[in-house]
Amino acid sequence: MDVVPVLPSPPDFGLTSKDYAQHRVGFPDSFFDRLASFEIAKPGQEVVDLGTGTGSLARGFARRGCRVIGIDIAAPQLEQARALSEAAGLTVDYRVAHAEVTGLPDRSADVVAAGQCWHWFDRPRAAAEAARILKQDGSIVIAHFDWIPLPDNVAQVTETLIATYSPTWKPGFGLGLYPQWLRDVGLVGFRDLQTFSYDVDVPYTHEAWRGRVRASAGVGAILSPEKVQAFDEEFGRILADRFPSPVLQILHRVWAVVARAPR
16 A cells, blocks of 8 residues: 655645635636647546645646646635635535545646645655656646845845744745656656746735735744734834835746647
């Protein structure tokens, strides 16, 4: 019997499912437009969304006529995903399962997708599982939609405060680029590897940005409720003092690797 190896416990996003569902902005429509150039997200395609969370990526595929299975280990996340899909009039088959052992048949998917989650997996096993369930001409898409911290911008100030409350959390301070994922898929035989990235500004009110940050790995998914409240109150004061505009423009970067299934 396949078992998922014991790994360091990731943050429990089930603890922050409501904020996650309400305030995490999903991938923009332009992301799916880019995927169309790879013959991905076409009507009728069978899509498996690993680490689906509250189903943002899954719903994006479903809106484009795909038949989607969304997989996650956190049942509270899937409850939110089902409610959001129903409210949007979309059908997605959400299942509790591991990315590394999906329980799906061999060669049953046209597309395997993973958005904002590949780093939480046992990556070699997840890549091998994706290769197993993909059809011969299927594709994998590993994508991110990250806020980008730059000197003294909202994202950097946000990350600095998170780090003071979560000493074990490693702040990103990154570029939203993940070349190491190319190695993950390349080692199991994926071919025709390609990447793309581009930047977008995402508008957030103060309230929405606070909710978005509470839903992050370094806050609501790891801190006690008391610490989350203390963080949120201090964060609100900092935003009001340093960034008084009622609508914040938060720089985000879309990045993705697309590859064809092994022969």
